[in-house]
Amino acid sequence: MQPHWFIVGLEIFTGLFLACIAILFISVIYMYIADKLQTKQAIRHNYPVIGRFRYLFEKQGEFFRQYFFAQDREELPFNRAERSWVYRAAKDVDRTISFGSTQVHDKTGTVMFLNAAFPKYDSDEHQDSIITVGEHCKTPYRTATVCHISAMSFGALSRPAVTALSHGAAQAGCWLNTGEGGLSEHHLKGNCDLVFQIGTAKYGVRDEQGKLDDDKLRNIAAHDNVKMFEIKLSQGAKPGKGGILPGVKVTEEIAAIRGIPVGQDSISPNGHAEFNSVVDIIDMICHVRDITGKPTGIKAVLGDEQWLIDLCEEIKHRGIESAPDFFTLDSAEGGTGAAPQALMDHVGLPIKESLPIVINLFKQKGLKQRIKVIASGKMILPSQVAWALATGADFIASARGNMFALGCIQALQCNKDTCPTGITTHNKHLQQGLDPHNKSARVANYNRSLHHDLKIIAHSCGVSEARQLTRHHARIVTESGISVSLDKFYQQY
Numbered sequence: 001m002q003p004h005w006f007i008v009g010l011e012i013f014t015g016l017f018l019a020c021i022a023i024l025f026i027s028v029i030y031m032y033i034a035d036k037l038q039t040k041q042a043i044r045h046n047y048p049v050i051g052r053f054r055y056l057f058e059k060q061g062e063f064f065r066q067y068f069f070a071q072d073r074e075e076l077p078f079n080r081a082e083r084s085w086v087y088r089a090a091k092d093v094d095r096t097i098s099f100g101s102t103q104v105h106d107k108t109g110t111v112m113f114l115n116a117a118f119p120k121y122d123s124d125e126h127q128d129s130i131i132t133v134g135e136h137c138k139t140p141y142r143t144a145t146v147c148h149i150s151a152m153s154f155g156a157l158s159r160p161a162v163t164a165l166s167h168g169a170a171q172a173g174c175w176l177n178t179g180e181g182g183l184s185e186h187h188l189k190g191n192c193d194l195v196f197q198i199g200t201a202k203y204g205v206r207d208e209q210g211k212l213d214d215d216k217l218r219n220i221a222a223h224d225n226v227k228m229f230e231i232k233l234s235q236g237a238k239p240g241k242g243g244i245l246p247g248v249k250v251t252e253e254i255a256a257i258r259g260i261p262v263g264q265d266s267i268s269p270n271g272h273a274e275f276n277s278v279v280d281i282i283d284m285i286c287h288v289r290d291i292t293g294k295p296t297g298i299k300a301v302l303g304d305e306q307w308l309i310d311l312c313e314e315i316k317h318r319g320i321e322s323a324p325d326f327f328t329l330d331s332a333e334g335g336t337g338a339a340p341q342a343l344m345d346h347v348g349l350p351i352k353e354s355l356p357i358v359i360n361l362f363k364q365k366g367l368k369q370r371i372k373v374i375a376s377g378k379m380i381l382p383s384q385v386a387w388a389l390a391t392g393a394d395f396i397a398s399a400r401g402n403m404f405a406l407g408c409i410q411a412l413q414c415n416k417d418t419c420p421t422g423i424t425t426h427n428k429h430l431q432q433g434l435d436p437h438n439k440s441a442r443v444a445n446y447n448r449s450l451h452h453d454l455k456i457i458a459h460s461c462g463v464s465e466a467r468q469l470t471r472h473h474a475r476i477v478t479e480s481g482i483s484v485s486l487d488k489f490y491q492q493y
Contacts, residue, residue: 077335078380083404086380089449090405090442109352110477111387111486113469116462122455126464131394133228133372134295134325141227141295143193146466147385147450148174149443150376150397151197151232151299153181155245155254155266156337156414161406161423164436166190168405168443177397180232180243180268182257183220190440196220197230197299198288200242201268203258211273212284214291221292228326229288233272233281233300236334236377239348242268244338248417251426278311285324297326297372301334302354303347305361312365323370328397329358331377335400337424338415351377351388356490359392368392380404382453390469390486405446406439 028049035048043051081102088095105112120126128144149169154162156179167190169176176192178184180199187194198205198212205220207213220226234240245254245266255262274280281298289296302308315323331351336344349357355375362368375393379385380401388396400408407421419425422434451466458466461473471486478484 078410082381086401086404086446090446092445106477106481108477108479111474112483113386113457113461113474115460119462120459120464122459128465129467131372136321137289137295138293145174146395146454147447148395148397149176149402150399151177151179152399153179154184154186155181155249156424158422158425158431159186160431160434160436162186163189164406164439165402165443166192167436167440171440171444172447174447175227184257188225191225193227194225195228195230196226197232199232199268200272206259217291221294228295229292230328231284231298233298235336236301236330236332236348237336238339238343239301239303240270241340241343242270246338246415249426278307278314281311282314282322286322295325297324297328299328299330301330301332301348302357303349305357308361312361312367315367320370323367326372326374328374328376329355334377351375355388355391355393382450382457385454386457386466386469387474389466390471390474402443405443
């Protein structure tokens with residue numbers, strides 16, 4: 001005979017089971033009726049209940065492809081091999097691989113570096129050369145660091161994410177670009193070097209009419225941590241379109257910093273109202289530099305290059321001191337929190353095409369030493385950075401590499417305020433998983449590892465530091481499957 005407690009438990013279990021069956025049956029009936037009555041989705045109407053699985057599979061497809069079906073080198077925008085290197089670098093664990101490379105070495109566009117017969121010893125002590133940006137400014141900026149953190153606004157990123165980046169940048173000795181969302185207390189917490197970005201909406205330095213406010217500009221420049229100012233003309237992921245911050249991410253704090261209403265979409269103009277020609281661009285560069293006394297440059301993705309040629313001619317006319325102190329070249333492969341797919345997929349030139357164009361033009365016009373070039377856009381691995389330096393860049397700036405270091409899993413939900421890692425969401429519950437202290441260490445580890453492995457490539461090529469790499473140190477695979485030197489390949493640009 002069964003104990004009394006067993007019989008009672010069995011009765012309770014049976015009751016719960018029958019209740020669940022009843023709820024499930026009622027739910028199926030409700031979904032069937034709802035699907036048949038609605039006319040917005042044909043699949044649900046024609047195949048009630050079962051048709052709902054189509055939308056479920058579509059939503060979960062990104063997850064399954066990423067973790068179960070995609071090969072190491074085929075996923076976009078960043079494949080598993082690339083993300084894996086960043087994750088290991090951020091955790092400061094073994095970054096070596098075994099057996100053989102999964103890289104396809106005869107794929108068109110693949111860059112191969114030329115090892116020297118007499119490589120430099122990794123043990124040799126050699127300090128990277130210090131680069132001065134804005135040598136004509138009252139307060140020039142000097143740094144030996146090659147890799148930096150690219151523009152990501154507070155708003156697009158969460159409070160703990162910005163805090164972690166600030167502390168991580170300070171530990172790594174690199175700068176952090178504020179993005180167009182203005183300067184927040186979270187940018188300042190780590191006491192790192194900052195580049196203040198002036199976007200088309202002038203967030204943080206705008207007056208009531210949305211124009212540049214000189215007093216606010218002076219207040220920003222008064223912060224010792226703010227080392228440079230960057231005027232954003234365009235962004236790689238959305239050239240010809242201003243920044244987009246969905247209203248769900250415009251909190252009271254973000255609205256106060258930007259000077260906009262709470263909860264409303266933050267849509268920046270697609271261009272600076274003051275700009276009608278390259279003359280206007282140089283006028284603003286000189287104005288910001290005069291007001292702040294600090295290096296001032298521009299950021300753009302290259303498309304039509306005539307404006308850049310005209311800019312160089314105007315600089316020649318005015319004098320070299322009128323030139324921007326730096327030029328941040330973004331790539332069509334650049335990332336963002338939200339952008340129209342038509343722009344992200346099809347507008348602007350990728351960095352592998354635009355960087356040699358810009359470097360060649362600056363050399364031709366005698367401006368290469370005056371204007372420091374910062375390459376940006378999918379520069380997350382040492383080999384990619386080495387290519388940019390060999391092509392002629394002075395620095396690189398990466399946003400998504402540092403997002404991976406923070407723990408980004410490429411969930412592709414940056415525009416929905418549902419980021420599962422707490423990086424691009426203002427949901428307090430989701431932010432709890434992002435510990436700024438822990439993640440700042442990972443950001444620092446990633447940047448140190450990036451520089452370490454970059455130096456390994458340089459030493460293998462027989463030079464002491466990465467900035468000594470030239471186009472003669474690398475070859476690029478052509479459509480024939482045979483590689484040619486970067487110098488020869490880029491002559492066409």
